[in-house]
Amino acid sequence: MKAPTIKDIAREAGVSHGTVSNVLNGRGNVSVEKIQLVEKAAARLGYRINAKAQLLRKGTGNTLSLIIPGTHFSQYADLYESLQQEAKAYGLTVQVYSTQSLQVEEEEAIDLAMGSRTAAIVAVIGLEPSNQRLQMAAKQIPLVLVDNHHSACSGALLAGFDWEQAGRDIGAQVGRFQRVGLFTGVQKATHMRDFCTGFFATYTGQVHHVESTDQLVPVQAFSLFEGAFELDCIVCTDSFRSEAVARAATFCCKNGCPEMVSVTSHKAIGKSGSLCYGLDYKNLGRNIVRRLFGEKEELDLVLPCEGFSVSIPHIQLSGAPLEFLTVTSPSSVALSRLLPHFRKQTGLDVNLTVVSLDAIYDLVHSMPEESKFDLIRMDMAWISELAPRVYRPLDEMPYPWQKLMDKMLPVFRQDYTSAHQVPFCLPYDPSTQIFFYRKDLFSDPVVKRMYYEQNRKELEIPTTFEEYNRVARFFTRAYNPDSPILYGTTTAIGNSVVNPSEYLPRLFSFGGSLFDENGRVNLVTPAAVAALENYMESYNYSDKTVYQWWKGALEGFANGSAAMTVVFMNYASDIVNSQNASIAGKIGYAPIPGHKPLLGGGVVGITRSSAKTEQAYTFLQWLYSDEISPVFTMLGGLSPCKTVYQNQDVLSLYPWLSAARESFPTGQRRLHNNLYVNFSEKKLEEIISVQVKNAIFGLFSPQEALQRAQRECEKTLIPRKA
Numbered sequence: 001m002k003a004p005t006i007k008d009i010a011r012e013a014g015v016s017h018g019t020v021s022n023v024l025n026g027r028g029n030v031s032v033e034k035i036q037l038v039e040k041a042a043a044r045l046g047y048r049i050n051a052k053a054q055l056l057r058k059g060t061g062n063t064l065s066l067i068i069p070g071t072h073f074s075q076y077a078d079l080y081e082s083l084q085q086e087a088k089a090y091g092l093t094v095q096v097y098s099t100q101s102l103q104v105e106e107e108e109a110i111d112l113a114m115g116s117r118t119a120a121i122v123a124v125i126g127l128e129p130s131n132q133r134l135q136m137a138a139k140q141i142p143l144v145l146v147d148n149h150h151s152a153c154s155g156a157l158l159a160g161f162d163w164e165q166a167g168r169d170i171g172a173q174v175g176r177f178q179r180v181g182l183f184t185g186v187q188k189a190t191h192m193r194d195f196c197t198g199f200f201a202t203y204t205g206q207v208h209h210v211e212s213t214d215q216l217v218p219v220q221a222f223s224l225f226e227g228a229f230e231l232d233c234i235v236c237t238d239s240f241r242s243e244a245v246a247r248a249a250t251f252c253c254k255n256g257c258p259e260m261v262s263v264t265s266h267k268a269i270g271k272s273g274s275l276c277y278g279l280d281y282k283n284l285g286r287n288i289v290r291r292l293f294g295e296k297e298e299l300d301l302v303l304p305c306e307g308f309s310v311s312i313p314h315i316q317l318s319g320a321p322l323e324f325l326t327v328t329s330p331s332s333v334a335l336s337r338l339l340p341h342f343r344k345q346t347g348l349d350v351n352l353t354v355v356s357l358d359a360i361y362d363l364v365h366s367m368p369e370e371s372k373f374d375l376i377r378m379d380m381a382w383i384s385e386l387a388p389r390v391y392r393p394l395d396e397m398p399y400p401w402q403k404l405m406d407k408m409l410p411v412f413r414q415d416y417t418s419a420h421q422v423p424f425c426l427p428y429d430p431s432t433q434i435f436f437y438r439k440d441l442f443s444d445p446v447v448k449r450m451y452y453e454q455n456r457k458e459l460e461i462p463t464t465f466e467e468y469n470r471v472a473r474f475f476t477r478a479y480n481p482d483s484p485i486l487y488g489t490t491t492a493i494g495n496s497v498v499n500p501s502e503y504l505p506r507l508f509s510f511g512g513s514l515f516d517e518n519g520r521v522n523l524v525t526p527a528a529v530a531a532l533e534n535y536m537e538s539y540n541y542s543d544k545t546v547y548q549w550w551k552g553a554l555e556g557f558a559n560g561s562a563a564m565t566v567v568f569m570n571y572a573s574d575i576v577n578s579q580n581a582s583i584a585g586k587i588g589y590a591p592i593p594g595h596k597p598l599l600g601g602g603v604v605g606i607t608r609s610s611a612k613t614e615q616a617y618t619f620l621q622w623l624y625s626d627e628i629s630p631v632f633t634m635l636g637g638l639s640p641c642k643t644v645y646q647n648q649d650v651l652s653l654y655p656w657l658s659a660a661r662e663s664f665p666t667g668q669r670r671l672h673n674n675l676y677v678n679f680s681e682k683k684l685e686e687i688i689s690v691q692v693k694n695a696i697f698g699l700f701s702p703q704e705a706l707q708r709a710q711r712e713c714e715k716t717l718i719p720r721k722a
Helices: 006-013 017-024 032-044 051-057 074-090 103-115 132-140 163-173 190-202 214-226 239-252 281-293 330-346 357-365 380-390 401-405 445-455 465-474 498-509 526-540 550-558 573-577 613-623 629-634 642-646 648-653 657-666 681-696 702-716
Strands: 063-068 093-098 120-123 143-146 157-161 179-184 206-211 233-236 259-265 275-279 322-327 350-355 375-379 431-438 487-489 562-568 587-590 602-606
Touching: 006 017, 006 032, 017 032, 032 445, 063 074, 063 103, 074 093, 074 239, 074 259, 074 281, 074 648, 093 103, 103 120, 103 132, 120 281, 132 143, 143 281, 157 163, 157 281, 163 190, 163 259, 163 275, 179 190, 179 214, 179 239, 190 206, 206 214, 214 239, 233 239, 239 259, 281 648, 322 330, 322 357, 322 613, 330 350, 330 613, 330 629, 350 357, 357 375, 357 380, 375 380, 380 602, 380 681, 431 657, 445 465, 465 487, 465 498, 465 526, 465 562, 498 526, 498 562, 498 681, 526 681, 526 702, 550 562, 602 613, 629 642, 629 648, 642 648, 642 657, 648 657, 681 702
Parallel strands: 063 093, 063 120, 120 143, 143 157, 179 206, 179 233, 233 259, 259 275, 322 350, 322 375, 487 562
Antiparallel strands: 375 602, 431 562, 431 587
16 A cells, blocks of 8 residues: 555645645644644554654764673663663664674674664774774764774764773772782773773782683683682672673682672662672763763763772671651651661661651650650751750761761751751751653643643743743643643642642742741731732642642642642652552653742751760761662662762652752751741741631632731740840
8 A cells, every 4th residue: 555645644634735744844833723633634544754764854863873792781781771861852762783892793883873874873892993984984973982992083082981090999909819810801992901001000919810802701700710829809890790700600619709899880779799899881871962962062971980889887886776766758768678788787776766747846846855766857947946955966976977968969068957057967868849740741742732822822841830820720621621631730738738838939939038127927918929829829720639748749740630740859759669650751850930949858866865876876877878878869768968969870760859959059948037936937837837728728818818827926926025
């Protein structure tokens, strides 16, 4: 059967040839009605848009070619995964060519890639710079050579790591061993030659060096155990070789495999059984794509080595278990799953007492001077009120606190540590609000055209709460019967904590405040009324379910019934971890409208009554270690450590952490007020919450509700005497 032409589709749809061409190529100012006519006609005729053919007509393909020895090398599997993830943003897919490091296969891979009119080639190959195919590729398209650097190949970009430094670091690390096995690739490869140069510059003991091509690794691994002396340690230049050594050792070693040190691709969850030296191939892949297609000329493609991950050494601590009071949250679940590791490392148990947020406030507020708890996690908004009461100042304990602080993002050091300029605690799971939306809906051409016809504006990510409500109304089927989804947004109005988190960002973005210029609580202002009216309007575009917590509101988004939501990011892990999320792969994220998010999450401190400060400090060292902090975050917690926000495994799982990092500096929450004797941020938020809910449910007008809140504050908060 002859394939339908554009003329056939135009005749079937009853529109012009030009209209069909514009629809199929995503061009022009075409109405929703005509877009739908063309799409339905094309479907009836069996026409499929050939996106690749469109790109080829423009002179380039929609693929990025990756030439590697094979995906059994974990570092190159990570490179592929990162390239694929990053390339999506530029409309590209990654085509992999596996060569087994054979010259003939490498040359054929280049031919195939060039024949497909690939947009660029990223290659891990051993071809000499004089190779004609390599030179031709470098002249015609962007070519990136990874690891094996041939600087003489004119036009190619060089990418990878400082392998000589890696060799130096590992040579120094194994210096305590007298007899070391070294298992590398052949030194014809420049990165292997650099590694060996560095290694022999710092290691001076006996070395049994086995060089092997990639194909012979499983066989040559046995050669390590056939030398003139027994090995104390074995160094491998990749995990493929270390795994081969471990298998060979089961046959060759009477007393088990010697200690191993291996170069590995950086992982959030480290490899057990060997000391790992990390190279972050995922970050390298991200940089390569952004350099090639994102016009990021400043991005360096030769990255520093991650080096050895620093683990907490095995320390045997004596005494009764540590008692830790914390709140029900994803972080408490993550911590409970990791505590067996802490016990294994230290011999010490940690007993978690997990209660609700309201319950923990009441417990801490009424806590006697002597309590059973050694560590307490409280909400960061309560530091000014409660930290001096229950936490021992950090300066009164002789431990290197600054060392722990230096591991964290600097933005956390003020709002999450001090009360009245005295450091009492450390960030535990700092959070902020993030805007989540259905990117499949926001990018759908029919939806975008429909929005334009209704609003005479382009459908874009809302940057103000006025825009947010306009978009939410459009996506709410009760107001727009043609909406592809039931609701525009979700709202959480169930308790005294979540209500203010919806109202206050609107108030602050409208230029409002909770206090007047003299520091007195002033809740009845034009900005406050406008913010409450805006929140009430948002509620009309939701399913109007009374969610008690952000998790419920997020589930209303994750089930595919709403187009947008604003939630604290520590609950967003539920989107990824939910087995039933119907919107996997369809989620976009950005800073919240108005760019005035609330800060949230918790802090942890050692109690004044604790007699186990050394054990508590060791626990915190463990919690903030490079080994634990990424795993804690992957399991649903939120570590404040820099390494988490740089870890490509974590960022791949929770990509909105990059938006969160941008949002933290503009966030606010801690309210400092010395005008009142009994000022409590929690009490103020509770008063606001009650009246906000009254307004939403129609019991009072916005003006009346805020006036009632003002009167309650004047009755509750006692001003200091002059």
